[in-house]
Amino acid sequence: MNLRQHLSTGIWAAADKGLIFLNGFTILLVVIAVLPPSEWAAFSLFQSIFLIICVLSDSIFLQPMVKFASEHEAEVEEILAASFNLYTFVMLFFGGCFAFFADACAKLFASPELGTMLGWLPLILAMNIFRNVGIRYLQISYRISHIFWVDLAFFGSITLMTILANSLGLFHRAMDFVIINLLGGALSSLVAILFARKAFIKMPLLNVPRNEYGKLLSFAKFQAGTSALLTIQQWADVLIVGVYAPAYVALYSAAKTLYRFFDAVREGATLLIVPVASRLHTSGDEKKLSELVEKMLFLAFAALVPISLTLALGSDLLMNIFYKGKFPGIAQVFQILILTGFTLPLALVATNVLIGMGRVKGLFLSVLGGTIIFYGLGRFLTPTLAATGMALAVLASTTAIGIFAFIAMRRELNISAKGIMRGMRSIKIKGE
Numbered sequence: 001m002n003l004r005q006h007l008s009t010g011i012w013a014a015a016d017k018g019l020i021f022l023n024g025f026t027i028l029l030v031v032i033a034v035l036p037p038s039e040w041a042a043f044s045l046f047q048s049i050f051l052i053i054c055v056l057s058d059s060i061f062l063q064p065m066v067k068f069a070s071e072h073e074a075e076v077e078e079i080l081a082a083s084f085n086l087y088t089f090v091m092l093f094f095g096g097c098f099a100f101f102a103d104a105c106a107k108l109f110a111s112p113e114l115g116t117m118l119g120w121l122p123l124i125l126a127m128n129i130f131r132n133v134g135i136r137y138l139q140i141s142y143r144i145s146h147i148f149w150v151d152l153a154f155f156g157s158i159t160l161m162t163i164l165a166n167s168l169g170l171f172h173r174a175m176d177f178v179i180i181n182l183l184g185g186a187l188s189s190l191v192a193i194l195f196a197r198k199a200f201i202k203m204p205l206l207n208v209p210r211n212e213y214g215k216l217l218s219f220a221k222f223q224a225g226t227s228a229l230l231t232i233q234q235w236a237d238v239l240i241v242g243v244y245a246p247a248y249v250a251l252y253s254a255a256k257t258l259y260r261f262f263d264a265v266r267e268g269a270t271l272l273i274v275p276v277a278s279r280l281h282t283s284g285d286e287k288k289l290s291e292l293v294e295k296m297l298f299l300a301f302a303a304l305v306p307i308s309l310t311l312a313l314g315s316d317l318l319m320n321i322f323y324k325g326k327f328p329g330i331a332q333v334f335q336i337l338i339l340t341g342f343t344l345p346l347a348l349v350a351t352n353v354l355i356g357m358g359r360v361k362g363l364f365l366s367v368l369g370g371t372i373i374f375y376g377l378g379r380f381l382t383p384t385l386a387a388t389g390m391a392l393a394v395l396a397s398t399t400a401i402g403i404f405a406f407i408a409m410r411r412e413l414n415i416s417a418k419g420i421m422r423g424m425r426s427i428k429i430k431g432e
Contacts, residue, residue, distance in 0.1 A: 012144035017265065019148075019155040026159045027257055028322050030166050031177055037250035037326075041242075042113035043174035044253035048238040049105075049118070052231050053094045053125060054132065059227035061087040062136040063355060064219045067278045069140045076140065081203035082212040084133050091129060095122035109242040109249075117178050124178065127185040130200075134192025137199050139275060146195040154188035219360070226360055229367040230351070233374055233397060237390050240378045245386040252387035254323060255333040262344060265304070273349065277356025290413040293353055297415075300345030308341025329387075336391035346402030350409040362408030370401030 032040055065083035069076045098105065098118050106115030131150060138146045161180045165171040193200060241252045273296065280289040311318065315335040323330060354363040374397030381389025409415065 012148050016144065016148040016151050019151045021261060022159055023155040024257060024260060026162050030162050030171070032254055032257065032323070032326075034166060034171055035174060035177075038111070039113060039174040041246075041249035041253065042111045042117065043177055044238050044249055045109050045111060045114050045242050046117045046121075046174070046178065048235050049098060050121065050124065051235045053091060053098075054128065055235065056227055056231045057087050057090045057094075058132060058136070059230065060220045060224050061090065061216065062133065063227075063274065064216055066136055066139055066274055067219075067356065067358065068215060069137075077199060077202045078204060078209055078212045079216070080133075080137055080199055081205050082208045082216055083136075084129075084203060085205060085208065086213070086216065087133060088129055091125045092122055095125040109239075110246045111242070113174055117175055120175075120178055120182065124182045124185060127182055127189060130189035131185060131192045134189070134196040134200075137196045138192075142275065143195070150188055150192045150195065153191040154184045157187050158184040219358070226364040226367050229364070229371040232371055233367070233394075233401065237374075237378065237394055240375075240382055241387060241390050244379070244382040245390075248386040251327040251330050252333060252390060254327050255319075255330050255337060255387065255391070258318070258322070258334060259337040262304075262341065265344075265348065273352035274356045277353045278358075281357045286413060289353075290415055293349060293409070293413060293415055296349050297345055300348055304341040304345055308338050308344075311338045311341075333387045333391045336388065336395055340395050340398040343399040343402040346406040347398060350402070350405035353409055353413070354405060357412060359408065359412055362411065363405065366404035366408050367401055369404050370397040373397045373400050 031043075035043070061083050065079055068079050098121050102115045102118035105118055106112050131154065135147050135150055138144075138150070158180055161183065162171065162177065165176060165180065170176065238249060238253055238256070242249050276292070277289060280286075280292070312335050315331045315338070319327070319331040319334060351363060351366075354360070354366075374393055377393035377396055378390055381392055383389075385392070406415075
């Protein structure tokens with residue numbers, strides 16, 4: 001397959017996800033360094049709740065919108081309006097629920113600071129709605145360069161405000177970082193409105209055809225379970241540590257901050273794979289889709305395995321450089337987490353291909369198996385091994401999901417080990 005047409009898109013996607021690294025280094029060098037462990041733990045718990053709501057709502061209502069709108073005869077404005085309405089309602093509903101039960105959450109996680117921050121949750125969610133919907137709309141037409149500018153407004157502004165606030169002596173509490181994130185979300189939403197203004201103006205918010213809601217909800221009834229399980233896999237680990245080993249939340253979250261560069265890879269894979277898989281599957285070109293999947297698997301393994309091995313071997317040095325002994329025992333936790341890179345390519349490619357093909361049943365069963373392992377080991381190991389136990393649960397469950405999802409994908413496509421190994425030789429950057 002000729003990949004020249006995808007090269008520019010891939011470069012913009014890489015640049016976009018590089019912004020997550022920028023944000024990560026800001027957190028490493030400023031936020032974790034300045035905040036006391038209790039404040040950093042509180043923000044980590046708040047961020048996990050915020051991301052669970054955002055990611056779950058996105059995967060249930062916005063990712064299906066990308067799938068349906070990517071199909072040739074889709075009514076983009078109508079499906080966008082239906083997704084926007086459902087997404088907004090769910091985001092604000094759950095944000096309001098957590099704000100209402102803020103005191104109870106503070107007691108559950110033994111974090112008074114968390115209770116204060118949860119009162120701001122509905123507002124910070126509202127400030128991110130147009131940003132998140134706009135990114136998914138831009139994804140439909142592969143306007144990855146515009147997505148980069150939307151994300152730059154978010155991550156870039158947060159980085160600048162954090163550095164400025166710290167230099168002026170105004171950065172002391174987790175709540176300070178929450179307000180900075182709120183302002184970054186608002187600015188990013190404004191940029192998203194600018195780039196997607198025609199679609200936002202045209203979408204019939206109060207006159208959405210009932211069949212558009214039906215189409216989304218019909219897909220969502222299968223997608224919801226899978227999305228909930230995937231979201232638990234990705235973000236609930238900090239909350240589990242908060243319940244069973246609250247003294248180790250700061251350490252575990254600090255280890256996961258470095259590990260989160262995999263999240264940039266995961267989000268980049270979603271941006272690139274879901275639309276093209278949907279288009280190729282809809283057109284009936286299963287052979288081309290199979291060839292593309294084999295190439296993506298080869299490239300993912302070729303990139304992530306060496307990186308994971310290098311970081312695992314250098315974990316002690318890396319933790320000393322960034323944390324300078326602030327979290328004793330963190331190197332072992334990070335080392336276990338980073339080993340997920342050996343099987344992450346299977347999960348990255350297979351789950352997104354299954355979403356693009358609409359094979360939600362196979363994906364659901366794959367993720368269900370991994371989630372049972374995730375929660376079972378997390379519940380069993382965290383009370384005794386603390387952060388190390390949760391890291392082992394993440395490693396085991398990520399590996400299981402990758403294997404299960406790959407098996408489900410192979411039932412749909414003609415994927416072979418030989419085809420994957422032939423991936424590099426068959427990639428052509430230049431046109432034929």
